[in-house]
Amino acid sequence: MGEHKPAIDTGLVKDLAAILTETDLTEIEIEQGELRIRVSREVSAPSYIQAAAPAPAAPAAPAAPQAATPQPDAPAAAPAKTGNDVPSPMVGTAYLSPAPGSDPFIKVGQTVKEGQTLLIIEAMKTMNQIPSPQSGTITEILVTDSEPVEYGQPLVVIA
Template structure:
């Protein structure tokens, strides 16, 4: 087989792989073809796609707006009707995740949780731990208040910016 013929068949093969990639909605495909001793073709076809991040947060329960919610920052100037009350991330008392990782509600398996619903916390109290890259990161309370809702599960995954709990 001539080099030109081999080259043309390789191009056809790569185009077929690209079509497989698109048709099956894959992001990467790698194939190695052996033609003989010291003669092979190693092909990796990939495409970039817009990643859609989906967080696994329990279904939100309706939140009744608190008439005297103690909060700070610009969220207090936004009327309650303009906020999406179904989304805990929009709640003015939401504590969000500063990183991607795994949530741990206690210092050790079976141990007492750092925080429970109804508990009073002071600014700086540890609410939970997020393990990221084998490092245990203590997540402190950003303000004093009462824990109204816990939105994550022990040993569950969490994404950056996902709501962890509500403190009012």
């Protein structure tokens, strides 16, 4: 009976769950002293396909099947890349320049060195520099400035 366990603040758990919903994050974890709380939600590929299923009922039915057809292929196509793509290491918002109005970190055709910053991903109010995993030439930038990105999503292609 000598061990004291901290009480779980259900309001905090609800706030964390609300943050997940508002930001489209899949997981959030905090620590306060000896208390660690992790709130996560499962997001799977079938849920995206199910979300696309009601679209054929809309008046733009011919466009919906065309959009729905590539979606099942897209998750399979991303891992099939040659390894020259730089995947997002986290969920967040991608920024192509260090500050609004300044020059971008990289441009298509630019040569980069291993470790050079390619872009920044903001996650939980923290700016995370994304370094180049290899030296090479930027052949494609797959995200736009201020675009939300998912874990594993290809960001840049380096040849």
